[in-house]
Amino acid sequence: MTKQEEEGERAAAWFQDLRDRICATFEAIEAEFDPASVPARFERRPWQRPGGGGGVISLMRGRVFEKVGVNVSTVHGSFAPEFAKAIPGAAEDPAFWASGISLVAHMTNPHVPPVHMNTRHIVTTKRWFGGGADLNSIFPVDEDTADFHAALKGACDKFDPGRYDRYKAWADEYFFIPHRGEPRGVGGIFYDYLEDDFDQDFAFTREVGLAFLDVYPRIVRRRMHQPWTEQDRQVQQVKRGRYVEFNLVYDRGTQFGLKTGGNPEAVLMSLPPSAAWP
């Protein structure tokens, strides 16, 4: 095994480890929410990619987490010519290896903000880390927004002082719905093509995952017992519709996954359990 392969294995192992910690924490929240009932658990479905590799979708339908999916995948193969052009280092050689974790949580209670988190390591003739996390509050609360950003800033600040501002600005640009002229949520961070140094970049990617694991459960526990009305729920359904619009029309990962023959169940795991365009 080359050094590069060994490093890829370490990244893939981390994504699985992070998945396990997140799933355990989310299951604990379900158990805390209503100690008298049998709590929901994640179900795991492994999938194979015809071109090489595969992944595991972990999906839970709970009382707090109406639908939460965590997909971990490690895939390899060769990019189709029309995609190779757009991907760093793939024009020279279309072979790729990629591993990552992707998480989307749609919450029952409209006052508990939905969330997205994704980090990945991609290898072509170049190799890099990318990822991000954004909070998609339906009824934004300053405390939640501030905590979420503070956690991600904390991860960034361990590496360089300008990183948070750059990655926050990138998220503001990326998680925006142009045809609606509105942001998808209250932001977070987005980064890509991070290829300064494997050890540093991998350490940063781990910090992003740990920051998410620290802050999001705190926000959920803070809001999950807050009362909500049918009217709040309807606002939530419309906001979920906007999320669908963003993911299907603009999201790079979704477009890429659907148009390269990705597993549609894994690619579309991000879609909400229900949505409305009244």
Add this chain to the structure above:
Amino acid sequence: MTKQEEEGERAAAWFQDLRDRICATFEAIEAEFDPASVPARFERRPWQRPGGGGGVISLMRGRVFEKVGVNVSTVHGSFAPEFAKAIPGAAEDPAFWASGISLVAHMTNPHVPPVHMNTRHIVTTKRWFGGGADLNSIFPVDEDTADFHAALKGACDKFDPGRYDRYKAWADEYFFIPHRGEPRGVGGIFYDYLEDDFDQDFAFTREVGLAFLDVYPRIVRRRMHQPWTEQDRQVQQVKRGRYVEFNLVYDRGTQFGLKTGGNPEAVLMSLPPSAAWP
């Protein structure tokens, strides 16, 4: 006014006339469904296109038609360079004029098939008619499918004997969801770039509209009192999700509308009142 402009005006007037006839028929169905209650009516919202022209969205939320939108628009302007390349006759000169009618009906009762119909006349340095209609049955019934196709075949057969087979095949190819490996519905017809002769092509386009107006109300009246269960409704919600996937990921008109700064309310009028990805 040039002959071409006068012909464009005639096409635009027809789209409005067809809209009026369809809306009146759909309102009559709402009144028939429950004679004891106040029937739903279409509401009309005019909109202006910043680049030139505009349209009117007619939207009804009824008991039979859970959400039905009919948009008539007549717009003109200049295609952005990245679109001009893909549009016949626009590479030479990006100026365009376009008029059309677009209709999508999402039905309350899962046994009443949703439907889409659109016809349009577009003028660049070339000019042509295009359009189509497809039935999106959730629980397909042979009688409905056969009647829908027979009506469209009747329209086609007045012009040339091979037309229906060609346009049906085009619909089968177009109204298909590649990432799901499944058709959007039970088909219909699709045609584009029809520029044989204005009078003939316009006459055909009128026939398509009249065929729709003949057959779809018959199907609705036949099915609207059929009992349905919550389970049927859930199947409907999932099928609506597939419709959303098709429209946002693949539909040319939607992609074009959203990415050229079209009125999002008009472009996304096609989205269902609710959908599910359980």
